[in-house]
Amino acid sequence: MLKKLSFGQYTYKNSIIHSLDSRLKIIYVLMTSILIFLIDDFLKTAIFSFFIVIVVLLSKIEIKNLIKSLRPFFFIFIFIFLMYLIFSRNKLEQGIFTLWRFLMLITMSLILTFTTTISNMVIAIEKLIKPLKILKIKPRNIAVMISITIRFIPAMFLNLERLKEAMLARLVNFKKFKHIKLIMLTLLDRMFKSASNLSNAMQSRLYNENAESHKILKLGKYDYLSVAFISIFIFVLVVY
Amino acid sequence: MIEVKNLYFKYDEKFILKNINIEIKEGSFTAIIGANGSGKTTLAKHFNALLLPTKGDVIVDGLNTKKYEINARKKVGFVFQNFEDQMVHSIVEEDIAFGLENLELENNEIIDIVEKTLNKLKIKNIEKDNVNMISSGQKQLVALAGVLAMKPKYIVFDEPTTMLDINNKKNIMSIMKKLNKKDKITVILITNILSDLKYADNVILIKKGTVIFDGKKSMLNKKILKEAGLNA
Numbered sequence: 001m002l003k004k005l006s007f008g009q010y011t012y013k014n015s016i017i018h019s020l021d022s023r024l025k026i027i028y029v030l031m032t033s034i035l036i037f038l039i040d041d042f043l044k045t046a047i048f049s050f051f052i053v054i055v056v057l058l059s060k061i062e063i064k065n066l067i068k069s070l071r072p073f074f075f076i077f078i079f080i081f082l083m084y085l086i087f088s089r090n091k092l093e094q095g096i097f098t099l100w101r102f103l104m105l106i107t108m109s110l111i112l113t114f115t116t117t118i119s120n121m122v123i124a125i126e127k128l129i130k131p132l133k134i135l136k137i138k139p140r141n142i143a144v145m146i147s148i149t150i151r152f153i154p155a156m157f158l159n160l161e162r163l164k165e166a167m168l169a170r171l172v173n174f175k176k177f178k179h180i181k182l183i184m185l186t187l188l189d190r191m192f193k194s195a196s197n198l199s200n201a202m203q204s205r206l207y208n209e210n211a212e213s214h215k216i217l218k219l220g221k222y223d224y225l226s227v228a229f230i231s232i233f234i235f236v237l238v239v240y
Numbered sequence: 241m242i243e244v245k246n247l248y249f250k251y252d253e254k255f256i257l258k259n260i261n262i263e264i265k266e267g268s269f270t271a272i273i274g275a276n277g278s279g280k281t282t283l284a285k286h287f288n289a290l291l292l293p294t295k296g297d298v299i300v301d302g303l304n305t306k307k308y309e310i311n312a313r314k315k316v317g318f319v320f321q322n323f324e325d326q327m328v329h330s331i332v333e334e335d336i337a338f339g340l341e342n343l344e345l346e347n348n349e350i351i352d353i354v355e356k357t358l359n360k361l362k363i364k365n366i367e368k369d370n371v372n373m374i375s376s377g378q379k380q381l382v383a384l385a386g387v388l389a390m391k392p393k394y395i396v397f398d399e400p401t402t403m404l405d406i407n408n409k410k411n412i413m414s415i416m417k418k419l420n421k422k423d424k425i426t427v428i429l430i431t432n433i434l435s436d437l438k439y440a441d442n443v444i445l446i447k448k449g450t451v452i453f454d455g456k457k458s459m460l461n462k463k464i465l466k467e468a469g470l471n472a
Contacts, residue, residue: 200285204317205387206310
């Protein structure tokens with residue numbers, strides 16, 4: 001069950017995209033996400049789509065896995081498409097164009113999650129938000145908060161499952177509001193206890209908000225190449 | 241040495257610990273035993289300044305915990321009873337490195353210590369595993385590794401065997417023994433299981449927040465244990 005609840009869809013593949021620095025990958029996703037909404041003609045959209053296909057191929061992601069991850073969004077796409085079809089048929093072309101852009105945006109994010117481990121992403125976020133220190137925001141606090149969330153959400157669901165089983169064994173009926181309330185309150189109580197234990201453990205291990213992750217992220221040959229490639233790509237799309 | 245002098249601790253207007261006077265000598269293996277709710281864990285939390293006395297003092301190697309909270313905490317590691325809640329990061333090696341990062345050690349030094357700790361506890365094979373996916377025995381070892389990596393002089397084990405099966409119990413007990421005899425780490429074992437006293441030299445028996453026995457294990461007798469609500 002925990003396997004299902006674990007965050008991320010990372011699967012190891014020996015690919016260029018996997019080997020790229022996670023900080024760069026996050027920046028690229030952010031930049032291309034903005035760019036997707038700046039392009040407004042068919043040719044540029046086609047170039048962008050071609051770019052995504054190249055990245056997917058380079059990352060060696062299995063297409064069926066990608067489609068599986070996109071599937072939950074298909075209902076939203078169909079809904080938006082139907083809305084255009086019913087209420088503004090004259091803008092149908094624009095609707096399809098918007099849907100396509102959303103699809104590209106989600107695919108870009110999926111490429112990031114498929115090729116980057118959660119821990120590398122957390123480290124990258126910690127390193128990227130370092131300049132926020134000027135605003136007295138501690139990157140360590142944010143990184144640890146994300147880590148704790150990732151660590152404890154599966155545990156919370158496991159707790160919920162155990163509680164549910166224990167209550168069902170005592171003939172609880174989850175159609176009754178008072179029983180739903182009971183399970184939620186018990187779960188909340190357990191989570192607060194866990195939070196209190198964790199807080200003690202962090203204090204005990206000398207939690208220091210000025211510290212940094214010991215992991216070093218270094219740019220390699222492919223990272224520099226990717227910077228050049230992305231720069232040319234953005235230049236072509238924005239200038240021409 | 242950890243010295244506890246006239247310690248009182250009040251919580252919710254009720255004294256949980258009353259007039260505790262004990263000494264835990266360097267290099268010893270001391271067990272603090274007592275029935276559930278007797279105040280064992282509350283007392284142990286004073287050793288690394290997680291709790292501060294309402295009255296009295298706790299002195300760790302000459303440092304009063306009221307004044308030198310962090311320095312005392314550096315000396316006394318704590319392996320919690322709910323070790324599942326002790327882990328901050330999802331990946332084993334990252335969690336072990338957490339305390340070392342807090343100490344702001346050099347990156348290479350952290351990598352080196354993590355590696356050595358993993359090897360010492362024979363958990364190198366799970367270094368990249370998710371802590372949610374490993375067994376209870378392994379989780380206990382990861383929790384210990386996180387503490388051990390920080391090289392404390394004293395380690396408190398809070399009821400370490402209660403959630404483990406027989407093999408894991410044996411393993412953690414023999415690790416505690418090794419840490420004490422080989423690495424000269426002072427082990428403070430909090431327990432209510434008498435069979436856990438196997439390797440202890442000294443025993444402190446607590447009943448309703450007061451010490452009713454403090455001495456060599458050999459001096460313990462059934463009468464005292466019964467008085468403390470423990471079955472011999």
